[in-house]
Amino acid sequence: MEQEVGWEPKLLGFLCRWCSYAGADLAGISRKKYPANIKIIKVPCSGRVDPLFIIKALRLGFDGVLVSGCYPGDCHYQTGNYCARRRMAITKKFLEYMGIESQRIQASWVSASEGGKLAEVVTEVTKELREIGPNQLFADGK
Amino acid sequence: MENKKIEQKLRQEAKTLLQQRRVDYIIGYEMGSLKFTTTPLITKSENDTDRLVVNPFIVNNLSVYLTEVKGKVGIVVKGCDSRSIVSLIQDNKIAREALVIMGIPCPGLIDLKKVELLLGKDRDELDNITRDGDKVVIMVDGKESNFPATEVLFDNCLVCEFPTPQEYDVLLGEPTFPVGDITAGQAKIRQLKEMAPQQRWEFWKNEFSRCIRCYACRNVCPACFCQKCFVEESEPQWVLPTPKWQDNLLFQAIRNIHVAGRCTDCGECERVCPMNISLRSLTREMYEIVGELFQYKAGMDKNALPLLTAYESTEVEDFIR
Numbered sequence: 001m002e003q004e005v006g007w008e009p010k011l012l013g014f015l016c017r018w019c020s021y022a023g024a025d026l027a028g029i030s031r032k033k034y035p036a037n038i039k040i041i042k043v044p045c046s047g048r049v050d051p052l053f054i055i056k057a058l059r060l061g062f063d064g065v066l067v068s069g070c071y072p073g074d075c076h077y078q079t080g081n082y083c084a085r086r087r088m089a090i091t092k093k094f095l096e097y098m099g100i101e102s103q104r105i106q107a108s109w110v111s112a113s114e115g116g117k118l119a120e121v122v123t124e125v126t127k128e129l130r131e132i133g134p135n136q137l138f139a140d141g142k
Numbered sequence: 143m144e145n146k147k148i149e150q151k152l153r154q155e156a157k158t159l160l161q162q163r164r165v166d167y168i169i170g171y172e173m174g175s176l177k178f179t180t181t182p183l184i185t186k187s188e189n190d191t192d193r194l195v196v197n198p199f200i201v202n203n204l205s206v207y208l209t210e211v212k213g214k215v216g217i218v219v220k221g222c223d224s225r226s227i228v229s230l231i232q233d234n235k236i237a238r239e240a241l242v243i244m245g246i247p248c249p250g251l252i253d254l255k256k257v258e259l260l261l262g263k264d265r266d267e268l269d270n271i272t273r274d275g276d277k278v279v280i281m282v283d284g285k286e287s288n289f290p291a292t293e294v295l296f297d298n299c300l301v302c303e304f305p306t307p308q309e310y311d312v313l314l315g316e317p318t319f320p321v322g323d324i325t326a327g328q329a330k331i332r333q334l335k336e337m338a339p340q341q342r343w344e345f346w347k348n349e350f351s352r353c354i355r356c357y358a359c360r361n362v363c364p365a366c367f368c369q370k371c372f373v374e375e376s377e378p379q380w381v382l383p384t385p386k387w388q389d390n391l392l393f394q395a396i397r398n399i400h401v402a403g404r405c406t407d408c409g410e411c412e413r414v415c416p417m418n419i420s421l422r423s424l425t426r427e428m429y430e431i432v433g434e435l436f437q438y439k440a441g442m443d444k445n446a447l448p449l450l451t452a453y454e455s456t457e458v459e460d461f462i463r
Contacts, residue, residue, distance in 0.1 A: 059392055087450060089435055094402075096339070098342065
């Protein structure tokens with residue numbers, strides 16, 4: 001795949017405000033390094049993320065989407081992350097069937113005390129996205 | 143004729159229901175304006191019940207009207223339609239008490255497009271089409287020809303698991319068994335799965351370049367009951383109004399994910415599509431994914447929680463970091 005010079009993967013992160021977003025905060029405070037390729041949107045719960053957001057982000061040209069929420073059992077609203085888990089499993093499988101690379105849709109559990117894990121996840125995901133190259137899915141006739 | 147007997151019983155039953163004021167409306171099928179076709183009949187009048195028909199062409203999934211018709215309703219259902227109804231009950235869209243379900247064991251419906259393709263003739267040139275066990279007898283110019291039923295049944299009838307209604311008050315006729323051949327009905331999906339992801343994406347790109355966004359698939363779908371669909375939202379505008387393939391594909395992908403666990407693969411979306419887009423290759427795969435991941439089949443248990451609002455504490459999460 002032809003890559004433009006200086007191309008950098010663009011990753012969109014939907015982070016739960018009770019855990020992963022605080023985790024990102026902690027990563028900053030603890031001076032952990034992670035790629036600046038992620039743009040973060042704070043959501044009230046990972047259960048707020050409609051699959052529509054994911055595919056719309058890809059349609060708008062993001063190379064990958066990361067949904068991150070609380071560990072099972074830790075949801076601030078009791079069940080939000082359980083619902084998110086089902087939805088993400090279905091979305092990922094279905095979009096893979098349609099032909100979207102599985103690396104473009106990512107999910108993680110990151111608690112508020114895991115600044116290090118968040119940095120790791122973002123680093124890994126960015127690396128994977130770099131390997132599969134720019135998102136050409138919706139290219140042509142923009 | 144089995145169908146004639148069922149038809150007589152149905153007319154009698156429908157008439158009685160209206161006479162005894164047990165229902166306000168009857169929803170069923172009557173003969174359509176085009177040859178062989180049927181059209182939905184929604185009526186309050188006892189006299190109209192004589193127009194009700196049962197034949198191999200009662201294609202519509204009538205459960206889509208249940209969210210629109212107010213009052214008590216007597217409805218005619220086939221196996222697949224009954225599951226759509228159960229699914230609507232699960233979602234609290236309709237109350238079971240407000241329904242009198244008249245079930246018809248369905249041996250599979252005849253796809254007129256397939257018949258036309260097979261004979262190379264328009265449906266108006268055919269004299270008669272009848273179903274006889276696992277054969278379909280077609281009369282053309284006074285001559286009879288036999289075909290195996292599997293050649294002219296709808297694709298979704300070939301993979302049908304539950305031809306007898308799952309939920310009913312009266313069952314008109316004897317329970318039947320699956321007619322088709324599941325592997326033959328899934329040939330298209332298997333073909334797609336063997337392709338590389340890029341090829342699959344190209345395939346869908348190609349399909350959705352034809353889409354004119356008439357929304358027939360959405361409007362005919364009993365599982366699509368949102369008061370306001372996301373495609374009609376203008377702030378934020380998720381989907382541009384011009385039918386570009388990118389937005390057509392996005393619309394259909396999201397529609398499928400939104401109806402996951404409610405779609406019973408009744409095949410209505412593909413049947414009504416004016417551009418012949420292979421929509422059942424999406425709905426069927428979603429049905430399989432849901433079954434594989436969560437051992438869930440849509441519309442089987444009216445007391446079960448809808449798939450996407452329920453959860454188990456330990457479930458598939460090998461994809462989560």
